[in-house]
Amino acid sequence: MRSIPAGLExxxxxxxxxxxxxxxxxxxxxxIAKTMTADAAARTGQSLIDAAAIAEAQRANGDx
Amino acid sequence: xxxxxxxxxxxGASLDTAERTRLxxxxxxxxxxxxxKIIARAGEPLDQSTLLVEGIMSRYLDDRNGLxxxxxxxxxxxxxxxxxxxxxxxxxxxxxxxxxxVAIVPHAELEAIAEEMPQxxxxxxxxxxxxxxxHRAWLFRLGRLDATGRVAHFLCETNARxxxxxxxxxxxxxxxxxxxxxxxxxxxxTVHVNRVMRQLREEKLCIFRSSLVEILDPAGxxxxxxxxxxxxxxxHDVEHLSSRQRPKS
Numbered sequence: 198m199r200s201i202p203a204g205l206e207x208x209x210x211x212x213x214x215x216x217x218x219x220x221x222x223x224x225x226x227x228x229i230a231k232t233m234t235a236d237a238a239a240r241t242g243q244s245l246i247d248a249a250a251i252a253e254a255q256r257a258n259g260d261x
Numbered sequence: 262x263x264x265x266x267x268x269x270x271x272x273g274a275s276l277d278t279a280e281r282t283r284l285x286x287x288x289x290x291x292x293x294x295x296x297x298k299i300i301a302r303a304g305e306p307l308d309q310s311t312l313l314v315e316g317i318m319s320r321y322l323d324d325r326n327g328l329x330x331x332x333x334x335x336x337x338x339x340x341x342x343x344x345x346x347x348x349x350x351x352x353x354x355x356x357x358x359x360x361x362x363v364a365i366v367p368h369a370e371l372e373a374i375a376e377e378m379p380q381x382x383x384x385x386x387x388x389x390x391x392x393x394x395x396h397r398a399w400l401f402r403l404g405r406l407d408a409t410g411r412v413a414h415f416l417c418e419t420n421a422r423x424x425x426x427x428x429x430x431x432x433x434x435x436x437x438x439x440x441x442x443x444x445x446x447x448x449x450x451t452v453h454v455n456r457v458m459r460q461l462r463e464e465k466l467c468i469f470r471s472s473l474v475e476i477l478d479p480a481g482x483x484x485x486x487x488x489x490x491x492x493x494x495x496x497h498d499v500e501h502l503s504s505r506q507r508p509k510s
Contacts, residue, residue, distance in 0.1 A: 206426035217411045217452075218452060220452060222408075222413070222453060222456065224408050224409070225407045226407075227406065227407060227410075228405050228406065228407070229407065230406075230407050230408035230411065230447075230449055232449070232452055232453045247474060248474050249379065258442075259501050
């Protein structure tokens with residue numbers, strides 16, 4: 198019998214961002230498809246980097 | 262005949278002659294609408310349902326900023342608000358996307374059909390269940406697929422639906438939608454859709470130009486969109502048939 202995952206798992210593959218026509222496109226991981234201005238993309242990117250650093254620290258401290 | 266495409270090629274639900282005659286007799290009026298006209302609004306009481314004869318229509322919801330999400334499109338042969346028969350009101354707006362011709366069936370006639378022909382009521386029920394199956398596929402598309410997958414899935418689905426209605430040869434079909442419509446269907450921006458269409462063309466999967474869709478690689482496009490037509494309950498699977506094998510009316 199096939200085992201069924203209990204729910205969505207955290208994504209382990211990075212999304213792929215690309216630029217075209219002065220805009221940033223984020224395609225994937227599955228279910229993600231966004232178009233952003235350069236400014237919004239840069240601020241989102243920084244926000245992701247900041248959150249990733251906090252998450253890394255939480256794991257290092259055993260907070261998970 | 263206004264019901265020619267209704268339930269055409271649907272597994273176990275095609276109309277027999279008596280049922281088709283009764284449904285034709287139930288039509289009270291035939292109307293034409295220009296493109297981009299709202300024909301029913303959420304919350305308005307309804308005492309009739311609408312069979313789409315020609316054209317493309319949409320069901321949609323707008324967010325607080327007025328940005329639109331199309332939650333369904335309807336193609337010739339679809340009974341697009343049959344669920345309003347028991348509900349008596351819609352929870353979404355309905356509008357034309359292209360010029361459209363519709364046949365109006367009063368709910369009083371549907372009540373009479375329920376008394377006279379219970380087997381026909383089961384087929385009308387089938388239609389609302391088919392709508393629900395398509396909604397499930399749209400949820401999957403938006404929840405699990407990337408931009409290219411969403412557009413690929415939608416084009417495969419539309420091809421299969423039009424094929425069963427006799428309006429696609431299995432690879433080519435007219436589709437009077439704009440890239441902005443595709444964006445509102447797939448939850449993307451218009452520029453994202455433009456980019457995806459170019460990608461599909463460059464990958465030799467599909468070309469959408471001048472309101473004509475040509476699927477160059479049906480299997481490849483279906484794989485890109487993770488499309489499985491089983492939820493459409495068609496008698497004939499579109500990808501396995503040539504135009505000479507199209508289902509007969």
